[in-house]
Amino acid sequence: MSTRANTPADICILGGGIAGLWLAVHLAKTGRGVVLIERAALGDGQTIASQGIIHGGVKYALTGAASAASRAIARMPELWRNALAGDGPVDLRGVQVLSDRQWMWSTASLLSRMTALAGSKVIRTPVQLVRERAEVCPGLQPAPKGVDIYEVPEPVLEPRSLVASLARQAEALGVRLILGQARLEGQDVLAGSVRLSPAVVLLCAGGGNAGLLEQSAAAPMPRAQSRPLHMVLVRGPLPVVYGHCVAGLSDKPRVTIGTQDDPAMPGRRVWYIGGQIAEAGVHRDAQAQIAEAKRELAACIPWVTLDGLEWGTCRWERFEGLTASGDRPDEPVIVELTPSGGASNPGPRLLAIWPTKLAFAPLVGERVSAMLTADQPPADLNPGVGTPWRHATIAPLPWDRAQVLWSP
Ligand SMILES: Cc1cc2nc3c(=O)[nH]c(=O)nc-3n(C[C@H](O)[C@H](O)[C@H](O)COP(=O)(O)OP(=O)(O)OC[C@H]3O[C@@H](n4cnc5c(N)ncnc54)[C@H](O)[C@@H]3O)c2cc1C
Structure with a gap:
């Protein structure tokens, strides 16, 4: 689709994942003119691939010591719950909440039980041992008595509905969601036939x-x-499962399982599985990874029959900023760059942003918005956006992609 628009915009966001879309809505609501440019489809990178878990730090506390990572993220579920209730800088009332909580369970070994307990004690998130099987998700209800199950108050969101909701809101606020591979050239941003000279990139x-x-x-x-x-x-x-199976003194669950209905076939569900198996399996080919997954699920959730299922895999990269010391960050990384033109010819303000986690989007919104409040939005820096541009659409979920090869 080709569209013409001449609304002034002073902020140009490159990339339509959670960081770009959240910021587009947050900043447009403060009265800024925003253009977003997305190379492939909205959410196409890590955001649509994510498991949609709004972490509150439980996963990071599994070693028994509250890390900086678990403290930084502890506020996030509350900020997201506010947004889901329509109370916050973005309104997420249109987002599908797959589950309002998760469960963490241990295999029957003593070590696993100790890990689950340690994780539950050291963080602010109130993790509770569940007494009644009827209170847990259906797929964990048949677990035998020796299996401890903890309730983790971390919601799970459907990523595609999250992307769609943010995109709708952005457009309602006048943000143009332009399809195109963005390039930086001097002081301008280019994407196809669009050339912009924003105040902030x-x-x-x-x-x-x-x-x-x-x-x-x-x-x-x-x-x-x-x-x-x-x-x-x-x-x-498959039955509905949301949660982590923990084992050993590691900050990685053995498997983290999320469930969605498969729109391609009524009654069929998809389990999307991450955790240690996804990290350790990067050097395995698809068949070896599937074989390992069958072993892991048989060990972690043996009460679910694995007969007659179809299996596939998909590969993703997580992109994160690094701290000054070169460590994996515990928070979003936001770096303001000094433009190459020097003081005489400064060009746009340039901020590089890596949220580190989907769950950190509200914090990215708060921090970037605070960094930009002193700016005076100029009247119209975008004559170039009057040229025709194509509208970015929303990316498909991982299991709806042709690249996934299903096998028995
Ligand atoms: C498999 C997986 C599971 C995850 N699960 C969770 C989870 O459950 N909970 C959680 O909190 N975090 C999770 N994460 C992490 C989370 O998904 C990411 O931290 C977050 O989505 C990053 O968002 P982003 O907007 O920075 O990047 P992305 O979502 O990657 O978006 C970047 C966008 O920029 C576009 N782009 C790239 N180059 C250009 C260009 N030149 N011009 C225009 N556009 C461009 C891309 O097409 C893409 O759409 C998971 C990550 C993965 C990979």
Whole structure:
């Protein structure tokens, strides 16, 4: 679709994942004119691939010591719950909540039980041992007595409805969601036939940030990393499960399972499985990863029959900024760059943003908004947006992609 628009916009966001879309809504609500440019489809990078878990830090506390990561993230479920209730800088009332909580369970070994207990004690999130099986998700109800199950008050959101809800809101606020591969050229942003000269450029392109930073020639060049995952997909007549199976003194659950209805076939569900298996499985091919997943599920959730299911895998990269010391960050990384033109010819303000987690989006919104409040929005810096532009649509979920090869 080709559209013409001449609304002035002073902030240009590059990348339509959770960071870009959340910021588009948050900043447009404060009266800023915003244009967002997305190279493929909204959510197409990590956001649609995510498991939609709004972490509150439980996963990070599994070693028994509250880390900086678990403290920074502890506020997030509350901020998201406010937004889901329509009370916050963005309104998420249109988002599908797959589950308003999760469960953490241990395999029957003593070590696993101790890990679950340690994780439950050291963080602010009130994790409680569930006494009645009827209170847990259906797929965990048949668990035998020796299996401890804890309730974790971390909601799970359907990522595609999250992306769609933010996109709708952004557009209602006058944000243009432009399809195109953005490039930085001097003081301008280019995407297809669109050329913009915004006052602020926000690099929210995940894996695309590295290339954009090189084009900007700005300094300091922030350090970033990518960490691969080999996720597992299972579909069939599966029960609903949301949660982590923990074992050993590791901050990684053995498996983290989320469930969605499969729109392709009524009654069929998809389990989307991450956790340690997805991290450790990056060097396995799909068949080896599926074989490992069958072993892990048989050990972690043996009461669910795995007969007659279809299996697939998909690979993703997580893109994260690095701290000054080169460590994995515990919070979002937001770096303001000094433009290459120097003081005489400064060009737009340039911020590189890595949320680190989907759950950190509200914190990204707060921090970037605070950094930009002193700016005076100029009247109209965007004559170029009057040229025709194509509208960005929403990316498909991982299991709806042709690349996934299903096997018995
Ligand atoms: C498998 C998986 C599961 C996860 N599960 C969770 C979870 O349950 N909970 C949680 O909190 N976090 C989770 N995460 C992490 C979370 O998904 C990411 O931290 C978050 O989505 C990153 O958002 P983003 O907007 O920075 O990047 P992205 O979602 O990657 O968006 C970047 C966008 O920029 C676009 N782009 C790139 N280059 C350009 C360019 N030059 N011009 C225009 N557009 C460009 C891309 O197409 C993409 O749409 C998970 C990550 C993965 C991979």
